[in-house]
Amino acid sequence: MKIAVVGKGGSGKTTTSAVLARTFARHGHDTLALDCDSNPNLGISLGIGEEATEALVSVRDAVDAGEEQHATSMDDLVSRFGVDAPDGVRLAVVTAIQNPEPDCP
Amino acid sequence: MRVAFVGKGGVGKSSLSGSFARVLAEAGERVLAIDSDPMPGMAFSLGLEQSDAGLPDDAVEEYEEDGRQRYRLREGLTGTDAVEQYAQRAPGGVHFMQLGKARGPQWNNRRQHFGFQRLLDDLPGDGWSIVGDLPGGTRQPFLTWGRYARTFLVVIEPTPASLLTGRRLARLAETARAPRVVAIANKVREPGDAERVSSRTGLDVIGSVPFDPALADADRLGKAVLDTDPDGPTATAVRSLVQTLQKSEEQS
Known part of the structure; x- marks a missing residue:
């Protein structure tokens, strides 16, 4: 099962995603939670805490830093850059805007 | 006064x-009130029923310079003309426009986006006050949508996700050398x-707005x-915020 949660800012996408992910995990599914928001806060809703969420390195940053060559598969990438969240959910941040990039609105 | 409201989605921008x-x-x-969101948000808080006040395609012309596609306002159309012609009037005499809105089925909104930048570049400095409702999150408000602004107002509610977004925006602003960045x-x-x-x-927090059930009702x-x-509490707090910013502009 692959689910994408979308909607207007502030309508509850992150909270809904986190509750879905933890519910699936509690029912015994291997669950990967992907934060695709350029302002990634899913870690907070999953329950790993504000500091750990802020410290997450995005997969995109890892790829940019050349780490991708050392990962042998997407599973490997997720296991390297994902973190464990409660109920056995694995969380990975896909992308985050860390620095200004003049040509990208 | 030229201000831009930024912050996490749902904080109340x-x-x-x-x-x-x-x-x-x-x-x-x-x-001039500008909204970056194609769905109505700012329009409602201005007291408009609905809104489709964008910049029409024929207000913007495309030209080529050094092999690059560029955009400018149609010949003879000034920024002020464009606002007078295309903005929607909201209560109190506010001119309202939505920026960067793609029209019709096309996905590409470059014409809209860059046309609007030209419009803002062309508005005389002191003749207009500009209030922008910018994209939520940490898409780069300091470099593109908000580059007209002299003051960025980061709206932050006391929740971890909103505080984290505030820290990210403060960091982005520092590297982008945004003029003045303060929090509400x-x-x-x-x-x-x-x-x-x-x-x-x-x-620096320059204003506080209390949690207000009347705002949720509205x-x-x-x-x-x-x-x-x-x-009510929101109206009172916003009036005080306007006064604070007017004073700080006089001093600067």
Whole structure:
């Protein structure tokens, strides 16, 4: 099962995603939670805490830093850059805007 | 006054920026309110029923320079003309426009986006006050949508996700050398909330807006809180915020 949660800012996408992910995990599914928001806060809703969420390195940053060559598969990438969240959910941040990039609105 | 409201989705940018624009217009300023979101948000808080006030395609022309595609306002059309012709009038005399809105089935909104940048570049400095409701999150407000602004108002509620977004925006602003970046503490419930926003983001808090059920009610109805509860906590806080910013502009 692959689910994408979308909607207007502030309508509850992150909270809904986190509750879905933890519910699936509690029912015994291997669950990967992907934060695709350029302002990634899913870690907070999953329950790993504000500091750990802020410290997450995005997969995109890892790829940019050349780490991708050392990962042998997407599973490997997720296991390297994902973190464990409660109920056995694995969380990975896909992308985050860390620095200004003049040509990208 | 040229201000831009930024912050996490759902913190109250649209509600506060629309109210702010109206209060500023009531104080006698000529106000252009701009909304970056193609779905109505700021329009409701201005007191408009619905809105489709974008820049039409024929207001913007494409040209080539050094092999690159560029955009400018149609020949003879000034920024002020464009606002007078295409902006929608909101209560209090506010001129309202939606920026960067793609029309029809096309996905590409470059013409809209860059045409709007030209419009803002062309508005005379002191003739217009500009109040912008910018994209939520940390898409780069300091470099593109908000580059007209002299002051960025980061709306922050005292929740971890909003505080984290505030810290990210403060960091982005520093590297982008944004002119002035300050915080507004919104949905404040406890005495220490504003202080918490300040200490957790490193930003000066120049105003606090209390948690206000009347604002939530207005949002549900799609109405301006200035109309449904004109002397309530949100309206009062926004008036005080406008005064604070007017004073700080006089001093600078």
